[in-house]
Amino acid sequence: MTFTHRPVLLAEAVTSVLGESTSSEQQSIIIDGTFGRGGHSREILKHLNAQSKLIAFDKDLQAIAEATTIQDPRFQIIHESFASMAEQVPSDSIDGVLLDLGISSPQIDDPSRGFSFRGDGPLDMRMDTTRGQSAAEWLAVAEQKDIARVIKEYGEERFALQIAKAIVARREQGDSLTRTGELASLVASVVRTREAGQDPATRTFQAIRIYINQELTDLESGLRAAFNCLKPGGLLAVISFHSLEDRIVKQFMQGLSKVSVPRGLPLTENQMPKPQAELLGRIKPSEQEVQENPRARSAILRVMRKMKTVPMGAAS
Numbered sequence: 001m002t003f004t005h006r007p008v009l010l011a012e013a014v015t016s017v018l019g020e021s022t023s024s025e026q027q028s029i030i031i032d033g034t035f036g037r038g039g040h041s042r043e044i045l046k047h048l049n050a051q052s053k054l055i056a057f058d059k060d061l062q063a064i065a066e067a068t069t070i071q072d073p074r075f076q077i078i079h080e081s082f083a084s085m086a087e088q089v090p091s092d093s094i095d096g097v098l099l100d101l102g103i104s105s106p107q108i109d110d111p112s113r114g115f116s117f118r119g120d121g122p123l124d125m126r127m128d129t130t131r132g133q134s135a136a137e138w139l140a141v142a143e144q145k146d147i148a149r150v151i152k153e154y155g156e157e158r159f160a161l162q163i164a165k166a167i168v169a170r171r172e173q174g175d176s177l178t179r180t181g182e183l184a185s186l187v188a189s190v191v192r193t194r195e196a197g198q199d200p201a202t203r204t205f206q207a208i209r210i211y212i213n214q215e216l217t218d219l220e221s222g223l224r225a226a227f228n229c230l231k232p233g234g235l236l237a238v239i240s241f242h243s244l245e246d247r248i249v250k251q252f253m254q255g256l257s258k259v260s261v262p263r264g265l266p267l268t269e270n271q272m273p274k275p276q277a278e279l280l281g282r283i284k285p286s287e288q289e290v291q292e293n294p295r296a297r298s299a300i301l302r303v304m305r306k307m308k309t310v311p312m313g314a315a316s
Contacts, residue, residue: 007039035080059128076174086225120181155207
């Protein structure tokens, strides 16, 4: 079965991460930290000159297989999380980094991956199926308080404790959850009210997926790694799909764009520390894109530029 993926904010993201790279005759190095099914990478390659290079990262073996179909000497794929990019490339060496967070349509639509409650399949949820615990393995041994914490914190689910109790009660009866359909049915039996149009299992599946793949931990590490890898003047563009991700991205970028100086510290204007980054904007999908691709409706693209550092006391 073939599963397709339509990249969100394609033109906006590519334009944001490339900046002036498209008009420069010099070599540019761009990182696509979340290759997915390659929509952004393929578009970026269309705009890079012959001397430039695109390095992509992904944890998903199916994404790696898709990446091998790109026969372009300027392209390199690395089977790792984008959080490891600082271990793969030198600091201050990259012109732009793009991160498209969340999961791709093929991952959701393929029941064998276990990400979705819409089709029954093994309760796996791992981006990288060669490493770590599956969702079923974790739910078979996790304590009730830990299950409840994950569902509450990562899914913002108000019925988290009731869901955790139901999971543990079923497990204690010798019937551990192994299928997505089983988990979805169990959650539906506990969550009696939900926003219009939203399946009762939505928040629980999101929470367990985020925990199993350590998505927020990777994001925090990856943002720091990306900033470290960027050249002065380099661009960071991040697409997030839910409030937990966007909050981390927003706070990270805002923190680098501000300077905190203790009150009363006797500094001249030239001695004042400079911001490390400049915020370039926040972009949401157009109404037309949302109509054509409903999965784009919650997407937010945030963009920043790494500033050139000015030594304290030097003229700006």
